[in-house]
Amino acid sequence: MDSRMHLLLLFVVLLACPSVVTGQEARWWKGNTHTHTLWSDGNAAPEQVADWYRKNGYHFLVLSDHNILSTGEKWFPIGEMERSRLTSAGVESLRDRFGEDWLSLREVSGKREMRLKTLDELRAFFELPGEFLFIQGEEITDRWKKKEVHINGLNLTELIEPQHGDSVREVIQRNVDAVVDQGKRTGRPVLAHLNHPNFRKSLTPEDVASIENDRFFEVYNGHRSVLNHGDGEVASTEVIWDVALTLRLTRLQYGLLYGLATDDSHDHHGLKETSTPGRGWIFVRSEKLEPNALIQAMRKGDFYASNGVVLEDFGRTKNSLWLSMKPEPGVTYKTEFIGTRLQEGGVGEIGEIFKVEAGVRAEYRFEGNELYVRARVVSSRPHPNPFATGDMESAWVQPILRSD
């Protein structure tokens, strides 16, 4: 073989195997995109929050405080009341963990204050290539009348103020558009996810379906006031997902809607259990642990939501959706494949369970009339710190369309 032939062969091999080009294989990265700190209404300093996530096996974290980025100078009062979110004892524990030099303290008119660490300072301390990083974000917190509209903007570079509007859907859309527009202007991949639709019974499935220009919502939020399972009055987030998917893929033509699991953690001291860290997260498949790469992977649907079940892998063939679990001793798994069918004159049952399969591998073969199919895995192990009593560890695989 002459050298030109060698080069040609090498070129063909490089084209066939992207991982040969970069020297890296895509792998799963665990992260939480919804957390609060003292920058808004969380009850812990941002470094304490980040420390917990890094020590507990997370690779990325979004500090998504309400209508604020962790930038600039912000001094927080040190109080001694029972309800004080930062106390002298809290400051002492930060001193123990991070050292004397870490703290910035002052006294103004006899009142003690601590300066909150900025994202830049947190990055310098916590980030390690290939191990842990922050994605800058914000929970854009808006409302229409009594309806709460909260949208997380991820990978932002500038603060987005709540955009308001004249209806709940207009408020959703204007805030989503503000995120999308910032992405266009800065040339960075960004993402907007609509949070906890059932918080204060704010959003209907039709509202969730109505998001144009983006496609993400929280199917699981760990804060105990958000009614993930619905009640007699509002549908569960699972049902919301299927109704929204069906509307988006028929009448609205807006395409798929992807589901996230998040903590929405505010309580970081283990005293209250309303919204603790560690309840729900996502795993994103990417070659690199890098904000733009993670967001791009999510935009492609290359991620899944979990509150305990770890998947080995999932994927699709032309005619099927399949997944496999990382088995754990003594734990069994049940996978439900869920979707809606097109039928004469409309659609069939919305969110029909097409198939239930037990075991560590499951596959659904398209029959030909499905609008979409998604998968939910439920394990036999109870969630150790559940959102609601009786919750078992689960995972949610993103919906896919039938490819013709």
Ligand SMILES: [Zn+2]
């Ligand atoms: Zn919220």
Ligand SMILES: [Zn+2]
């Ligand atoms: Zn929140």
